[in-house]
Amino acid sequence: LSTGYFTGRTLGLHRFPEQRWLLRVVFLETVAGVPGFMFAMVRHMKSLRTLERDRGWIKSLLTEAENERIHLLTAMHLYKPGKLLRYAIVIAQGIMSNCLFLVYLLSPRFCHSFVGYLEEQAVHTYTNLLSDIDAGKLPKFEQPCSTLAREYWRLAENATWRDVFANIRADEGHHRDINHDLADICDNPQAVNPYRREGLEPTDQSKDENKKSNN
Numbered sequence: 001l002s003t004g005y006f007t008g009r010t011l012g013l014h015r016f017p018e019q020r021w022l023l024r025v026v027f028l029e030t031v032a033g034v035p036g037f038m039f040a041m042v043r044h045m046k047s048l049r050t051l052e053r054d055r056g057w058i059k060s061l062l063t064e065a066e067n068e069r070i071h072l073l074t075a076m077h078l079y080k081p082g083k084l085l086r087y088a089i090v091i092a093q094g095i096m097s098n099c100l101f102l103v104y105l106l107s108p109r110f111c112h113s114f115v116g117y118l119e120e121q122a123v124h125t126y127t128n129l130l131s132d133i134d135a136g137k138l139p140k141f142e143q144p145c146s147t148l149a150r151e152y153w154r155l156a157e158n159a160t161w162r163d164v165f166a167n168i169r170a171d172e173g174h175h176r177d178i179n180h181d182l183a184d185i186c187d188n189p190q191a192v193n194p195y196r197r198e199g200l201e202p203t204d205q206s207k208d209e210n211k212k213s214n215n
């Protein structure tokens with residue numbers, strides 16, 4: 001993580017051509033979809049074990065994991081990973097799943113804070129990507145986006161991949177805020193998740209991006 005986010009930024013390696021951007025996005029989203037699911041599994045098992053309600057945490061965490069999976073499927077429309085990347089994904093998923101499972105048992109607060117900071121780095125990644133698109137360095141991403149992306153984020157018919165990445169950035173910012181908020185209250189076993197009523201829909205930030213792209 002330090003190599004990807006800090007060393008890369010220092011050396012200017014965060015500015016990629018289109019294929020390297022897509023490689024980074026695909027790998028990022030395969031990892032980003034793990035925490036929410038693992039956290040939800042731990043809380044699900046605890047709810048069964050203690051015979052108590054979870055107060056809306058499980059649904060919210062699964063919603064986050066599903067949203068990250070949609071990010072991955074959207075990027076896969078542009079990039080087909082080879083064997084090396086697939087092996088790297090398996091290794092990263094195995095490490096992340098087992099580590100997050102164990103650490104969440106010990107300290108949910110640390111895990112949610114950790115994910116919140118990772119999501120902040122994801123926001124920076126997509127911000128750099130959008131800057132490169134706006135600078136005209138990535139013409140491929142100015143083409144019309146896929147039907148999956150258009151329907152999921154309820155985009156206009158003429159929406160481009162730039163609009164999609166703007167919505168993904170908004171999603172990542174929302175995940176960042178959620179995890180930091182959950183970190184603040186998770187030490188209380190009776191805490192009710194304030195985001196429990198949110199479903200698999202575009203976030204308010206995504207809706208704002210959609211308004212900009214439609215104008």
